[in-house]
Amino acid sequence: MASAILGILLVLVPLLLSAEAQARGNLTLGNSLTANDQNSPLLSLSGEFAFGFRKMGQGAHLLAIWFEMIEEKTIVWSVNGDDLAPEGSKVQLTANRGLVLTDPRGRELWSSNLNATGLAYAAMLDTGNFILASASHVNSWDSFSRPTDTILPTQQLDLDAVVRARYYEMNYSNGRFIFRLQTNGNLVLYAIPTPLVVSDAYWATGTRGNGFRLIFNQSGQVYLTDRNGKLLNKVTSEEVPTSVFYQRAILEYDGVFRQYIHPKMANSSSGWAMVWSMVFPSPFKYMHEYEPRYWY
Structure with a gap:
């Protein structure tokens, strides 16, 4: 019994650590965030800012940046206010175009409209700036400029x-x-x-x-x-x-x-x-x- 419990813990702990690392780390190439109640936003290292989806009504979501550590979760940046994302929509980091937001049917709602190479990760910074960068940490796009x-x-x-x-x-x-x-x-x-x-x-x-x-x-x-x-x-x-x-x-x-x-x-x-x-x-x-x- 003890060995069975130990085996379960050995499986679960890495998964939990991975989820925490993703929540407070970078969004790497090919990974995505999903607009639903279970998906966690991407947090800055201090946890003060978050990037992800905010629910704006029944089945409608706004891709945004907000203050995470205050009760109001005040939004400071957003992109799809004219075309809210349905439940199940995804924002993915792609190699050539950067961030691409699509609904569950694959219809594109918004993109960072990059024409870049060498993109490696996206990160939520403690300043409230959200960046797209290469493996050598050269920024190709950031929310502060937009x-x-x-x-x-x-x-x-x-x-x-x-x-x-x-x-x-x-x-x-x-x-x-x-x-x-x-x-x-x-x-x-x-x-x-x-x-x-x-x-x-x-x-x-x-x-x-x-x-x-x-x-x-x-x-x-x-x-x-x-x-x-x-x-x-x-x-x-x-x-x-x-x-x-x-x-x-x-x-x-x-x-x-x-x-x-x-x-x-x-x-x-x-x-x-x-x-x-x-x-x-x-x-x-x-x-x-x-x-x-x-x-x-």
């Missing part, structure tokens, strides 16, 4: 980067507001009444010809610099220690850019607290002070 509605500490946005609001609080399809660092260096916020018509901006830094990079630093400040790293514009100025608080800055569905913090302490019942917000009149009064003919 933000949705949220940016995180250590994240940087280069020219032509776009942050786009979701449609509504629990609707992750594309919304009507965009935060964009234009190729001309101007950082602007504007509304899109229809997919083909762009309105005037309702906020801008007025840094046309100078702006180069938007930075969210580890002290909780969001600011714009020129090519030489010189500070041009402070978008937010609050200093918040990342060792004590989780942080995020989000372009919300109402078109307002806000910064939030959440205590990292264990068993904290606190929610997200807003520390900074752009304030706009309602309805929005579009601004024309900054070179009105050259927003786009």
Whole structure:
């Protein structure tokens, strides 16, 4: 009897260790995550961030990144809000195209759209960045370079980067507001009444010809610099220690850019607290002070 129990343990323990290693390790080439109640997300080493499927309703799932160690599991990045994944859908790491999301019938819902060789693994980092990399750890793709509605500490946005609001609080399809660092260096916020018509901006830094990079630093400040790293514009100025608080800055569905913090302490019942917000009149009064003919 003892030998039989020992034999069962010898079989089960490696399986359990393997599952834990996959949950907190890398997603290797050919492996996948499945949209169902039993599948675990891919966690960062600290366990603070997770990549996987979030259930959005009966039989519908969103491929996303979220804060794992807080009760709200707040989503900071997602890709298929316009085409939610049915139960049983899979996201797989492929050799040439990177991540490919398919439904149970094999219909492609989304892909990272890579044309790369040498891809070896995907990893959820402790910064909240999700990367695809080669065996020599050269990144081919990352979520920080392709933000949705949220940016995180250590994240940087280069020219032509776009942050786009979701449609509504629990609707992750594309919304009507965009935060964009234009190729001309101007950082602007504007509304899109229809997919083909762009309105005037309702906020801008007025840094046309100078702006180069938007930075969210580890002290909780969001600011714009020129090519030489010189500070041009402070978008937010609050200093918040990342060792004590989780942080995020989000372009919300109402078109307002806000910064939030959440205590990292264990068993904290606190929610997200807003520390900074752009304030706009309602309805929005579009601004024309900054070179009105050259927003786009």
